[in-house]
Amino acid sequence: MKKLLVSPSPHIHGKDNxxxxxxxxxxxxxxxxxxxxxxxxxxxxxxxLIGVAACVAVEYLIEKYMLRTKVTIGDxxxxxxxxxxxxxxPPNAPWWIMVIGSIVAIGIAKMTFGGLGQxxxxxxxxxxxxxxxxxxxxxxxxxxxxxxxxxxxDASSGATPLGIVKEALSKGETLQQIFAEHDFSYTQMLFARxxxxxxxxxxxxxxxxxxxxxxxxxxxxxxxxILGTVAVFSGILWGVDSTRYTDPLFNLLxxxxxxxxxxxxxxxxxxxxxxxxxxxYGIGIGIITVLIRQFGSYPEGISFAILIMNATVPLINMxxxxxxxxxx
Amino acid sequence: MKTFSIGxxxxxxxxxSAGAAIENFPIPEVAYISMSQHLGAPAEPVVAAGxxxxxxxxxxxxxxxxxxxxxxxxxGTVKSIEMVKxxxxxxCKAVIIDVEGDEWMEGIDRSEDIVREIKLDQKxxxxxxxxxxxxxxxxxxxxxxxxLSPPPGKKAEFLIINGAECEPYxxxxxxxxxxxxxxxxxxxxxxxxxxxxxxxxxxxxxxxPEAIRVLSGYSEKYPDIQIVxxxxxxxxxxxxxxxxxxxxxxxxxxxxxxxxxxxVQNVGTALAVYEAVQKNKPLFEGIxxxxxxxxxxxRNFKHRVGTPISKIIEAVGGVPEEAVKVISGGPMMGKxxxxxxxxxxxxxxxxxxxxxxxxxxxxxxxCIRCAKCVSVCPMGLEPYLLNKLGRAGRMDDxxxxxxxxxIECGCCSFTCPAYIPLLDMIRLAKGxxxxxxxxxxxx
Numbered sequence: 001m002k003k004l005l006v007s008p009s010p011h012i013h014g015k016d017n018x019x020x021x022x023x024x025x026x027x028x029x030x031x032x033x034x035x036x037x038x039x040x041x042x043x044x045x046x047x048x049l050i051g052v053a054a055c056v057a058v059e060y061l062i063e064k065y066m067l068r069t070k071v072t073i074g075d076x077x078x079x080x081x082x083x084x085x086x087x088x089x090p091p092n093a094p095w096w097i098m099v100i101g102s103i104v105a106i107g108i109a110k111m112t113f114g115g116l117g118q119x120x121x122x123x124x125x126x127x128x129x130x131x132x133x134x135x136x137x138x139x140x141x142x143x144x145x146x147x148x149x150x151x152x153x154d155a156s157s158g159a160t161p162l163g164i165v166k167e168a169l170s171k172g173e174t175l176q177q178i179f180a181e182h183d184f185s186y187t188q189m190l191f192a193r194x195x196x197x198x199x200x201x202x203x204x205x206x207x208x209x210x211x212x213x214x215x216x217x218x219x220x221x222x223x224x225x226i227l228g229t230v231a232v233f234s235g236i237l238w239g240v241d242s243t244r245y246t247d248p249l250f251n252l253l254x255x256x257x258x259x260x261x262x263x264x265x266x267x268x269x270x271x272x273x274x275x276x277x278x279x280x281y282g283i284g285i286g287i288i289t290v291l292i293r294q295f296g297s298y299p300e301g302i303s304f305a306i307l308i309m310n311a312t313v314p315l316i317n318m319x320x321x322x323x324x325x326x327x328x
Numbered sequence: 329m330k331t332f333s334i335g336x337x338x339x340x341x342x343x344x345s346a347g348a349a350i351e352n353f354p355i356p357e358v359a360y361i362s363m364s365q366h367l368g369a370p371a372e373p374v375v376a377a378g379x380x381x382x383x384x385x386x387x388x389x390x391x392x393x394x395x396x397x398x399x400x401x402x403x404g405t406v407k408s409i410e411m412v413k414x415x416x417x418x419x420c421k422a423v424i425i426d427v428e429g430d431e432w433m434e435g436i437d438r439s440e441d442i443v444r445e446i447k448l449d450q451k452x453x454x455x456x457x458x459x460x461x462x463x464x465x466x467x468x469x470x471x472x473x474x475x476l477s478p479p480p481g482k483k484a485e486f487l488i489i490n491g492a493e494c495e496p497y498x499x500x501x502x503x504x505x506x507x508x509x510x511x512x513x514x515x516x517x518x519x520x521x522x523x524x525x526x527x528x529x530x531x532x533x534x535x536x537p538e539a540i541r542v543l544s545g546y547s548e549k550y551p552d553i554q555i556v557x558x559x560x561x562x563x564x565x566x567x568x569x570x571x572x573x574x575x576x577x578x579x580x581x582x583x584x585x586x587x588x589x590x591x592v593q594n595v596g597t598a599l600a601v602y603e604a605v606q607k608n609k610p611l612f613e614g615i616x617x618x619x620x621x622x623x624x625x626x627r628n629f630k631h632r633v634g635t636p637i638s639k640i641i642e643a644v645g646g647v648p649e650e651a652v653k654v655i656s657g658g659p660m661m662g663k664x665x666x667x668x669x670x671x672x673x674x675x676x677x678x679x680x681x682x683x684x685x686x687x688x689x690x691x692x693x694x695c696i697r698c699a700k701c702v703s704v705c706p707m708g709l710e711p712y713l714l715n716k717l718g719r720a721g722r723m724d725d726x727x728x729x730x731x732x733x734x735i736e737c738g739c740c741s742f743t744c745p746a747y748i749p750l751l752d753m754i755r756l757a758k759g760x761x762x763x764x765x766x767x768x769x770x771x
Contacts, residue, residue: 012339018746
């Protein structure tokens with residue numbers, strides 16, 4: 001008599017698995033990567049490859065020789081962290097800074113908490129913020145590296161629009177003067193702007209978002225809540241005093257808001273589990289980002305905003321429950 | 329198009345046996361008729377070894393309020409009454425009958441004519457349904473007469489016939505709807521009369537356009553019964569989800585469907601009610617799908633209750649080489665058989681063969697907190713949390729997070745990208761929590 005397999009239902013499984021989801025995130029990052037390679041050439045590609053190699057290596061070494069447990073690099077989550085960390089660095093950052101960032105991201109922010117699924121804070125962002133406070137000069141050096149294809153971005157601009165505005169405002173200039181001095185074309189920002197490797201093209205990031213939504217890798221709640229809050233909150237400030245506060249479109253198109261809201265804040269492990277919780281989390285990130293940009297000492301605040309809201313996720317999960325069936 | 333409001337998944341459709349017309353399965357040489365055909369207390373045999381019985385004769389009476397009588401599905405001599413193994417390998421009492429010919433009880437109308445006029449009154453209908461041993465054929469096998477008698481203080485407003493058949497592979501309800509549409513509608517009309525309601529619905533998923541078309545063709549003859557096409561989404565055929573989908577009301581937590589004014593009955597049950605009330609035929613036959621990609625034949629059989637499942641499997645060429653699992657029911661909520669010699673029951677809906685590739689569980693990984701289990705849960709629960717609390721044995725927190733609302737549809741385990749068997753743990757925890765809740769003194 002043939003032996004039969006017996007187990008409780010369900011007897012079939014859907015197509016999703018961790019590796020496929022992570023692969024989809026990598027695919028969604030490809031348009032941004034392609035644009036940055038187009039503008040920054042070899043340096044962007046090199047930085048990304050070093051990031052992936054270093055993150056995967058750190059995870060492998062820790063699991064194999066320190067924890068002596070199953071090696072899980074095959075789920076691609078370390079590779080995603082590596083790409084995201086590279087996307088958050090200036091294009092001509094030295095290779096060793098990438099390695100230090102990877103050790104912090106994987107070694108400290110991920111593996112010490114127990115590996116995939118256990119960490120409280122987004123590993124790539126912990127790595128980025130560690131580098132930002134440790135090597136502030138390198139991390140804010142936006143000079144353009146040599147490109148393979150020639151540069152479409154004004155190579156002389158050595159600062160991001162956010163940085164330029166922040167510095168000029170601190171010198172007492174009004175926004176109208178600043179915008180008159182510098183040519184901030186919103187159309188150009190959509191295609192290419194000064195910034196870190198992953199921030200170059202808003203359009204490429206939005207293509208990634210559409211891919212993630214179509215493939216149902218992420219729910220739309222977090223990106224929409226962040227972008228909506230940034231637009232509304234910065235719009236209110238702009239309405240109050242348009243000489244001091246930048247307009248909503250400028251806030252959405254500059255800096256890391258798109259990269260952060262699409263790829264960093266939506267990190268499964270460090271974001272809330274219910275749709276309601278995701279909206280609260282997104283609104284919090286949006287408010288803190290605008291507060292840091294307009295009132296803080298850093299020109300950009302999305303990284304800090306996401307990390308701060310990461311810390312509230314367990315609390316959100318405890319108190320914000322999904323809509324139950326049959327509850328009035 | 330209508331559907332239920334929270335969660336749900338889209339498993340493969342796989343209705344590969346949809347084209348196979350219902351065929352009569354040969355009467356077995358020996359029938360093993362289980363006394364546990366229904367939810368509730370097993371029936372009490374009223375025959376003894378050596379007795380001659382006819383097809384349709386009462387062989388066991390209902391044993392309590394939630395119970396149902398059992399009728400012989402064959403004619404012959406009672407060989408013995410003994411314990412036989414059911415498909416899970418558990419022992420249950422069965423009446424074993426050596427088959428001789430096929431002599432039916434007098435009074436059963438075996439003609440093909442459709443009897444349209446409903447002569448019995450409300451009370452007589454419910455009594456007839458109880459006498460004929462009709463149980464819900466959608467899976468739970470709950471005695472139908474009990475469901476048609478709302479508890480005091482509750483009033484039914486409408487009847488919903490469940491033609492969703494949302495489980496992949498299953499096609500028995502579909503075949504019944506397209507081969508015997510009017511009988512199903514008359515069955516529905518009978519139950520509406522029994523409930524004293526004037527409004528009925530038949531909910532059918534859009535992947536069965538033929539059934540929607542055929543049943544809609546009777547709308548002039550049966551104007552009180554509305555055919556409601558539904559978007560394809562699992563678990564639409566769950567009672568609570570179907571009510572939500574069809575009339576937009578949610579059964580309250582710990583409540584009954586009747587709290588929304590709805591009574592839900594399966595398509596197969598409607599047919600059985602028609603046969604019982606109009607044809608005086610007790611429930612001793614069932615429609616069963618034999619299917620699976622690895623199975624060389626796709627069939628829909630009308631079987632006599634008590635036919636060994638192994639006989640049915642032999643008729644399609646035995647358990648296919650590639651099959652590693654044989655399931656009674658659908659792949660989402662069905663039971664994996666460990667004893668294929670078990671006899672069919674009133675509620676048997678399918679024999680499904682799955683290959684290793686289709687059904688073998690993969691190695692469990694870390695929870696990546698993707699929240700997919702939360703967004704697919706049709707009851708709005710948090711499967712990842714219930715799994716964690718269950719593993720930690722935290723009964724109070726499990727109750728606070730409403731583990732008792734789980735309908736065990738399996739959407740969470742189905743969708744989990746880390747292959748965590750969430751439902752295994754939740755089912756266990758739910759059982760423990762419900763035991764604790766029941767043991768509390770009632771106030």
